[in-house]
Amino acid sequence: MSPFRLHLLRHGEPEGAGRMLGRTDSPATAQGIAACTARAVGLSVTRRISSDLSRARACAEAIGPTYIDPRWREMDFGEWDGLAPEAIDGQALGRFRTDPDAAPPPGGERWSDLVARVGAAIADLSPEPTLIVTHGGAMRAALHGLCGFDLHAVFAIALPYASLLTLEVWDDTPRWARITGLATL
Numbered sequence: 001m002s003p004f005r006l007h008l009l010r011h012g013e014p015e016g017a018g019r020m021l022g023r024t025d026s027p028a029t030a031q032g033i034a035a036c037t038a039r040a041v042g043l044s045v046t047r048r049i050s051s052d053l054s055r056a057r058a059c060a061e062a063i064g065p066t067y068i069d070p071r072w073r074e075m076d077f078g079e080w081d082g083l084a085p086e087a088i089d090g091q092a093l094g095r096f097r098t099d100p101d102a103a104p105p106p107g108g109e110r111w112s113d114l115v116a117r118v119g120a121a122i123a124d125l126s127p128e129p130t131l132i133v134t135h136g137g138a139m140r141a142a143l144h145g146l147c148g149f150d151l152h153a154v155f156a157i158a159l160p161y162a163s164l165l166t167l168e169v170w171d172d173t174p175r176w177a178r179i180t181g182l183a184t185l
Helices: 030-040 054-063 090-098 111-123 136-147 151-155
Strands: 004-010 047-050 130-134 164-170 173-180
Touching (some): 004 030, 004 136, 030 054, 047 054, 054 130, 111 136, 136 151, 136 164
Parallel strands (some): 004 130
């Protein structure tokens, strides 16, 4: 694979921010969309891809023509999807946060399934400068797969809404990674 730059942009703030928004299709706010378009200014890309969920898709489409790929969706939180963390049993949530593979949300996705799904999407990328508008979980899965960061390392990285992660990728291994713009605009 030829080297290429891969930009991962987390969608802008959604309606209902702070809840466990996985498959819940909560739209991005106008301010969230504006933050993403501002963050993308100056990025030189030949391809834009987005999750199919509206909070990511609206941000991507505001930037320019976009290919939709549902593999870039957020982790499915099953029965917890759409709930505030306070509404979830604290012990169960703690087990999930400690080991999301061994203790996934009831009816939800395992961490390894998210990693496999995002890994397949990455493997299908053509070697061209690409912007992907996605979700925090999918960005962490990409870091895990491309950089080999363990679970604790990927969750130690702050990825607020409209944050941008830039990777230089070649031979399925990044040459370097740089996280930019970690504050929302």
